[in-house]
Amino acid sequence: MGRSIALILVLMMLGPMAGCINEEVTPTIPKPGCTDSTASNFDPNATENDGTCFSENASTTVEPEELEPSASEGCTDINARNFDVNATEDDGSCNFSKNVILMIGDGMGWEMVRMAAIYNQVMEGNQGNLLSDFYTEGKGSGLAMQELSGFQSVTTYSTIVDGSTRNSLREDTGSNVPTASEDYRDIEFDPRNNLVRYNIELGGTTPWDSRYFSNNGSTSFDPMYITEDDPDSAQTATTLMTGVKTFKGAVGVGLYERPRSSLTNVASDNGMCLGVASNVPITHATPASTYAKVNSRDRLHWDSISSSRAGDDILSWFNQANGLDIMLGTGNPNTHVGDHYVHSSYLDSFESNENHTLLLNSPGASDLLKSAAQSHDSETDARILGLYGSIGQANLPYSGANGSFEQSGWGLNLKNGPPSDRSRDYGPMTKEEYIAKEIDENPSLADMTDAILDACDEDNQGFFATIESGDIDWAGHSNNIDALIGAVNDFDKAVENVIKWIGENGGWERNMLVVTADHDHYLTLTDDFPNLIRSNSALDLAMGGDIEHMGHYWGPSKSDPYGSQSHTNRPVPVFYQGGCSQIINQSVGEGFDNYGQYVGGVSGFVDQVHLHLAMRAALIGDCLHIPVVYG
Numbered sequence: 001m002g003r004s005i006a007l008i009l010v011l012m013m014l015g016p017m018a019g020c021i022n023e024e025v026t027p028t029i030p031k032p033g034c035t036d037s038t039a040s041n042f043d044p045n046a047t048e049n050d051g052t053c054f055s056e057n058a059s060t061t062v063e064p065e066e067l068e069p070s071a072s073e074g075c076t077d078i079n080a081r082n083f084d085v086n087a088t089e090d091d092g093s094c095n096f097s098k099n100v101i102l103m104i105g106d107g108m109g110w111e112m113v114r115m116a117a118i119y120n121q122v123m124e125g126n127q128g129n130l131l132s133d134f135y136t137e138g139k140g141s142g143l144a145m146q147e148l149s150g151f152q153s154v155t156t157y158s159t160i161v162d163g164s165t166r167n168s169l170r171e172d173t174g175s176n177v178p179t180a181s182e183d184y185r186d187i188e189f190d191p192r193n194n195l196v197r198y199n200i201e202l203g204g205t206t207p208w209d210s211r212y213f214s215n216n217g218s219t220s221f222d223p224m225y226i227t228e229d230d231p232d233s234a235q236t237a238t239t240l241m242t243g244v245k246t247f248k249g250a251v252g253v254g255l256y257e258r259p260r261s262s263l264t265n266v267a268s269d270n271g272m273c274l275g276v277a278s279n280v281p282i283t284h285a286t287p288a289s290t291y292a293k294v295n296s297r298d299r300l301h302w303d304s305i306s307s308s309r310a311g312d313d314i315l316s317w318f319n320q321a322n323g324l325d326i327m328l329g330t331g332n333p334n335t336h337v338g339d340h341y342v343h344s345s346y347l348d349s350f351e352s353n354e355n356h357t358l359l360l361n362s363p364g365a366s367d368l369l370k371s372a373a374q375s376h377d378s379e380t381d382a383r384i385l386g387l388y389g390s391i392g393q394a395n396l397p398y399s400g401a402n403g404s405f406e407q408s409g410w411g412l413n414l415k416n417g418p419p420s421d422r423s424r425d426y427g428p429m430t431k432e433e434y435i436a437k438e439i440d441e442n443p444s445l446a447d448m449t450d451a452i453l454d455a456c457d458e459d460n461q462g463f464f465a466t467i468e469s470g471d472i473d474w475a476g477h478s479n480n481i482d483a484l485i486g487a488v489n490d491f492d493k494a495v496e497n498v499i500k501w502i503g504e505n506g507g508w509e510r511n512m513l514v515v516t517a518d519h520d521h522y523l524t525l526t527d528d529f530p531n532l533i534r535s536n537s538a539l540d541l542a543m544g545g546d547i548e549h550m551g552h553y554w555g556p557s558k559s560d561p562y563g564s565q566s567h568t569n570r571p572v573p574v575f576y577q578g579g580c581s582q583i584i585n586q587s588v589g590e591g592f593d594n595y596g597q598y599v600g601g602v603s604g605f606v607d608q609v610h611l612h613l614a615m616r617a618a619l620i621g622d623c624l625h626i627p628v629v630y631g
């Protein structure tokens with residue numbers, strides 16, 4: 001310390017005089033060394049060149065290049081699917097496409113969701129007695145789907161031509177040939193004339209809009225408005241798949257009956273894995289809209305139509321291998337439904353087609369499906385086709401609200417004797433034996449969902465999956481809240497599995513989940529439903545009887561509790577998260593382009609067109625630009 005201070009004092013004293021005394025105070029002791037600054041052994045302290053300078057240029061110019069990794073081209077963005085850790089130069093190949101999982105609860109309007117959600121909360125011990133003790137706004141809770149971060153209300157309306165929602169703009173809709181004719185009506189699509197639209201003043205916002213229960217002097221509100229020009233599953237699924245509004249019954253075709261590019265096509269073009277699952281027949285409207293393009297949902301297969309042209313039916317589209325990797329549903333012609341949904345001649349061709357792994361009802365069906373899916377390589381393998389169905393019905397075995405399958409299948413119909421089946425043995429059995437057999441010989445919707453994830457999860461390009469519960473709609477048509485709650489819960493189990501899978505497979509950055517309905521049904525809960533469902537079984541309430549103690553009614557009025565109501569045009573829920581969700585967030589109240597025309601939005605709502613655009617953007621991998629759907 002002392003020496004340092006002394007040195008500083010000396011320097012301070014010398015400073016001002018340095019110019020004149022420098023030569024005298026600078027040490028003059030010579031220091032030999034290499035004084036050539038370009039030499040490898042240059043010594044900055046040397047004062048005399050001692051002749052030792054040398055250069056290593058010849059040997060050192062190569063080594064630095066050998067030490068650095070050589071430049072390689074590839075995707076350098078860590079967020080891309082094909083990020084290359086060794087790439088130093090981006091070659092523009094980055095693929096940001098996201099897995100998209102679309103889950104459709106057929107007929108699952110806001111009130112169906114609320115009924116199942118409240119039922120679950122009551123079963124878990126919630127002591128509330130009135131609807132207001134649970135929820136009367138917002139997304140609610142009680143189901144896995146309600147835990148997704150995003151939710152909106154979605155309009156589902158169809159097109160309308162000459163006063164009918166079943167007309168296309170083709171003159172000859174009845175000819176059933178979607179693209180063969182150019183014989184069009186002498187009108188152009190006009191959003192003002194050719195869309196049903198949705199009017200909040202007339203129909204309200206949700207099933208719990210107060211105007212359904214007390215008309216506070218409103219001169220315009222009409223509880224029957226939502227039953228006019230209601231949508232159907234074919235038309236709504238087609239809008240979700242293709243982004244265009246269309247006519248009822250249309251499968252994959254627009255208002256001019258021309259085939260439209262669908263999410264399936266986008267995913268297929270991107271080389272992605274494709275999966276479809278439904279608990280109703282694979283030729284039914286919703287699953288059909290993922291792969292077929294025909295002008296009528298009734299054109300199941302060539303034998304289902306009298307004036308058919310070859311190939312112009314739903315099953316022919318499926319048979320033409322259009323990139324589907326795994327397709328699971330019901331319609332096995334060996335069951336008692338026979339040839340109605342899938343003609344047995346197709347089954348023969350599937351069995352002999354080495355491009356199909358055909359799975360049918362058999363003991364241990366879930367495990368067989370699981371192992372087939374887990375060993376599937378979506379880049380090389382043949383597609384998996386699973387055709388199932390419970391013996392007493394056209395769908396999978398379904399559970400009631402209590403989770404049991406006692407109301408499902410042939411067990412209900414023992415009095416009719418053993419069912420016919422082409423391949424399975426149905427001798428005399430007890431009800432319990434029938435049910436056990438059906439559960440064993442069919443996968444559940446959640447099993448099917450897992451199978452798609454297993455079959456597609458290693459695809460480098462990602463995948464697009466559509467999972468549908470048709471049971472929810474069928475329970476609605478049956479006015480059966482026991483089957484309805486069971487169906488929503490079975491569907492929700494599949495949703496829960498998907499959410500869990502996403503958490504373990506890239507999270508929400510890499511995946512987009514959209515859970516929605518295609519259309520609504522006219523169900524109304526009474527305020528004391530929670531109290532009634534606590535002390536009665538859902539089956540008791542479903543059976544009806546005393547309207548004051550049913551907790552619900554179908555349609556707008558207690559005075560006609562089974563008013564043979566059906567679908568409605570009321571907006572439905574969408575719960576969503578991940579991927580390009582921001583496009584849905586940004587679309588509230590916004591319009592969209594269809595057939596070259598601008599269609600104005602409905603304030604506070606998104607449309608199924610917007611859901612399509614968000615999913616399409618996610619499959620493309622660009623959330624910043626809303627895709628254009630060309631008319």
Ligand SMILES: [Zn+2]
Binds near residue numbers: 107233473474477
């Ligand atoms: Zn329906």
